Structures are given as C-alpha cells and as structure tokens.
Amino acid sequence: MTGWGASSPGRSRGTALPSDVDAAFSDGRHLDDDYLVRRAQGGSVAAFEVLVARHQQQVFRLAHRLVGERAAAEDVAQDALVSAWRALPGFRGEAGFATWLHRITTNAARQLLARRRSTVPLTGEEPVPEHEQPEARALTTARTDALRVAVRELPFEQRAALVLVQFEGLSYAEAARTLEVSEPTLRGRVARARRSLLEQLRGWR
Amino acid sequence: MTGDALRHDEEDPVDGAELDGALRELAAEAEPVPSGLAGRVVERVDGLAGHDWHAVLVQPGGRTRVAGWVVALVARRAAAAVDGVGGATSRASADGVDGVVVELGLTVRAGVPLPSLAEQVRRSVVGAVRELTGVEVVAVDVHVDDLVE
Incomplete structure (x- = not known):
C-alpha cells in the first residue's frame, strides 16, 4: 500500500527571491562566486544558474579527463553540478567554490565508473x-x-x-x-x- | 607551472621533460562543453526543488518514506542505462493515489527507432522504480529532447 505526503516546501526559483533580484542574475557576470553561493544557499536557482554557467567548462573538462568519453563526461558533469546544488547548504566556503567543485566532480566520476564496472565496461573509444x-x-x-x-x-x-x-x-x-x-x-x-x-x-x- | 617540481629522482630528466611537453599538448586541447549542459542541470535542480512530496510504504514493521526526488533519480538512472539513451532528465509527480507519473527528457543516439526505445525505457523505469523504491509508476511520459551522433 502506498500513501503520499508533502515534505517541507522545496527550494524553488520563484519563492525565495524577489523578482528584481532574479532579473539581476540574468546578467550575473559582475557578481562574484561568494555572493552567488550565498544566494544559492538561500534557495535561489537563478543564482545557481549563473554559477553553473560560469563553472560548467571546468567541471566538464575535468569529468572528460577522468572518464575519457564525452557522453559519460556529460553524465558526470550533470551529476556533479546537481550534487553541488544539494550539498550547497553544507558548503562552508573555506576551499573556494571551484575547488569544492573539483572534489564533487571527482567523486561523481568515481561513482559513475564504479557503476559502469558492475555493468558494462567503458568502450574507451571515441x-x-x-x-x-x-x-x-x-x-x-x-x-x-x-x-x-x-x-x-x-x-x-x-x-x-x-x-x-x-x-x-x-x-x-x-x-x-x-x-x-x-x-x-x-x-x-x-x-x-x-x-x-x-x-x-x-x-x- | 608544474614541470620541474613534478619530476622524481628516478625519472630521467630528458624523458620527464618530454612527458611534460606531451602532457601540456594534451592539456591545451579544446574541450567544448556539450550544448545545453547548463540547461539540463538547471532543469534537474528545478526538478529537485519541485519534488516536495514523498511516498509512504506501509510495511508490517513500520512505515518507509521515500522522497519524491529519489524516485525521480532512480527513474533517471534506469532510463539513462538503456542502450541508445545518451542522457536523461526526470521529474516524478504523485498525481493520484495509485502511483507516480514519471516525466523523462531524453537525449537519444541518432538512428535508434524512437517508439521502441520509448517502450524499452518505460519497462526499465517501471521495473527499477518498483524494485528499488517499492513505488508503482502508473505512467512514463517520454520527451525526446535531443539527438546525438
């Protein structure tokens, strides 16, 4: 038998931020990581979106170098960035956002390769x-x-x-x-x- | 930047320098980010933000609560593991009392027949969600968002 319940309201794009701040993020280039991280920790998907746009290159490049093929690297990069969102409330900022992402990306790559090993081997050919x-x-x-x-x-x-x-x-x-x-x-x-x-x-x- | 500091005592300095040079060439290669990556991440994050429900399984020894996003994650992984699927996003909603509806966005390898792929993805998602979370999936809506070579 299955029943349903509502959890506490999730973080969402609309509720946590006044819309004028959301609009400011559409051109967030002038905002530094620390500020954006704090806003994202407060639940702003818009702030996180700017961080993703800024760091996706670094995350994807590291993922590709760790797993060796682009399709798998895309999975790893996605998983890493989504994990980053989920782990953000616990991020204290000692290491810097980029360094923190390195660790999350490496962990995501390790997990993907472990999953693959238990199913199909990486072809290794691109x-x-x-x-x-x-x-x-x-x-x-x-x-x-x-x-x-x-x-x-x-x-x-x-x-x-x-x-x-x-x-x-x-x-x-x-x-x-x-x-x-x-x-x-x-x-x-x-x-x-x-x-x-x-x-x-x-x-x- | 690195170079000298990396070389170890047992390394021949000439070999070491050649390796450094070759690694620099490799490191300098362009690494274009797949188009739409940021969008897919934000979609999943939005999805997480929207998964504000959980399923409650009433079992003999007590209740088991499974968060909605866990159902979505299991569904996404099952979909992504199907041969011919290059990547997947997912959202799960508890619309009725009978089970959940899973919505998938798929990146599919070009040349794969879509109707049969969608069927295969449905079977795989329903089976994985049932086996791993105990939750019944009543419908799997498949959106083919993108093709990759």
Missing part, C-alpha cells in the same frame, strides 16, 4: 571528429593520441591525481585535499602515473 581525420596528422598528434589512451588506462586514483596536478594545475597540497588523501600518498600516485606514462613514451621512439 569517434575521431571529422576535422581531425588521419590525412595530415603530425607525429606529435599521434603521440598525443597515444598519451590520451595511456592516461585513460591508468587506475582511477592515479589518473585523478595526475589530472588534478598536471592538467588542472593544482598544487600537491590542493590535490591531496581534493582527493581527501595525505600529500605523500598523492605524490606517490602522481609518481606512479608518470612512471606508467614514461614507459609508453619510450615505446613511441
């Missing part, structure tokens, strides 16, 4: 965009392709460490905090990842 068809590919492009595959084949925790430090430009300390491990552990993972990639690199010569 169609090559037409403008990048073989014809005039330089050797360096071939090397970049091989490196992309090698990065994708690293164990997840090594790949995450490498990507955060070497692609996203985080310091060891920041990356360690993002992955919630100690700094020596993080350094060890980056070193192991680099060792694997160097093996590959020797193979290209």
Whole structure:
C-alpha cells in the first residue's frame, strides 16, 4: 500500500527571491562566486544558474579527463553540478567554490565508473571528429593520441591525481585535499602515473 | 607551472621533460562543453526543488518514506542505462493515489527507432522504480529532447 505526503516546501526559483533580484542574475557576470553561493544557499536557482554557467567548462573538462568519453563526461558533469546544488547548504566556503567543485566532480566520476564496472565496461573509444581525420596528422598528434589512451588506462586514483596536478594545475597540497588523501600518498600516485606514462613514451621512439 | 617540481629522482630528466611537453599538448586541447549542459542541470535542480512530496510504504514493521526526488533519480538512472539513451532528465509527480507519473527528457543516439526505445525505457523505469523504491509508476511520459551522433 502506498500513501503520499508533502515534505517541507522545496527550494524553488520563484519563492525565495524577489523578482528584481532574479532579473539581476540574468546578467550575473559582475557578481562574484561568494555572493552567488550565498544566494544559492538561500534557495535561489537563478543564482545557481549563473554559477553553473560560469563553472560548467571546468567541471566538464575535468569529468572528460577522468572518464575519457564525452557522453559519460556529460553524465558526470550533470551529476556533479546537481550534487553541488544539494550539498550547497553544507558548503562552508573555506576551499573556494571551484575547488569544492573539483572534489564533487571527482567523486561523481568515481561513482559513475564504479557503476559502469558492475555493468558494462567503458568502450574507451571515441569517434575521431571529422576535422581531425588521419590525412595530415603530425607525429606529435599521434603521440598525443597515444598519451590520451595511456592516461585513460591508468587506475582511477592515479589518473585523478595526475589530472588534478598536471592538467588542472593544482598544487600537491590542493590535490591531496581534493582527493581527501595525505600529500605523500598523492605524490606517490602522481609518481606512479608518470612512471606508467614514461614507459609508453619510450615505446613511441 | 608544474614541470620541474613534478619530476622524481628516478625519472630521467630528458624523458620527464618530454612527458611534460606531451602532457601540456594534451592539456591545451579544446574541450567544448556539450550544448545545453547548463540547461539540463538547471532543469534537474528545478526538478529537485519541485519534488516536495514523498511516498509512504506501509510495511508490517513500520512505515518507509521515500522522497519524491529519489524516485525521480532512480527513474533517471534506469532510463539513462538503456542502450541508445545518451542522457536523461526526470521529474516524478504523485498525481493520484495509485502511483507516480514519471516525466523523462531524453537525449537519444541518432538512428535508434524512437517508439521502441520509448517502450524499452518505460519497462526499465517501471521495473527499477518498483524494485528499488517499492513505488508503482502508473505512467512514463517520454520527451525526446535531443539527438546525438
């Protein structure tokens, strides 16, 4: 038997904000993250929308680097940003919104890959965009392709460490905090990842 | 930015520098965001904001309450897992006393016949929601929003 009940009113676009403030967000470029985060924490979907527009590139790029294919990366990016909305009330702002998103995105990627592993394996193959068809590919492009595959084949925790430090430009300390491990552990993972990639690199010569 | 600080003692400096160069090339590649990503996120967030209901399952040992957005999430994952579906958004509403109505927005891979895909998605969503939440789905409305190659 199933019954229904009303939970406490959810946060919604219309109720929490006067409409003039909502309108201001339609051109929210001048508003800083801290302000928008506070408004979003107060229930403003409009403020969150500006944050999403501002950070989606970073979130998608990290997701793509972590899961290796665009369709899966879109899922991860969506899940991460929706999780961010749900977790916002608990966000204290010590780390900065962008850093916090790194952690949420990494967790979303880890979860997706764990789910996939229990069902179907990642194909790991992406169609090559037409403008990048073989014809005039330089050797360096071939090397970049091989490196992309090698990065994708690293164990997840090594790949995450490498990507955060070497692609996203985080310091060891920041990356360690993002992955919630100690700094020596993080350094060890980056070193192991680099060792694997160097093996590959020797193979290209 | 990184470079030197990353190289470890056991790394050959020449190899290390070459790896850094190759990684920089890879990092510099353009990474266009899928069109509509932000919109789909906001739609889901709006959906969460609108899921202000829960289902109550009366069981022998007590009541189990399942939040509306949990039903929507289970439905979305089940839909997204169907072969041919590239992505999904979902909303669940408890319109009647008999069960919930699930609304799905799907991104579908081009070339997949839509009516049979929709049927498959319905079966999968109804089954997953029943099995995982105990809630009956009385209707699944499918909107095909987008095609991907």
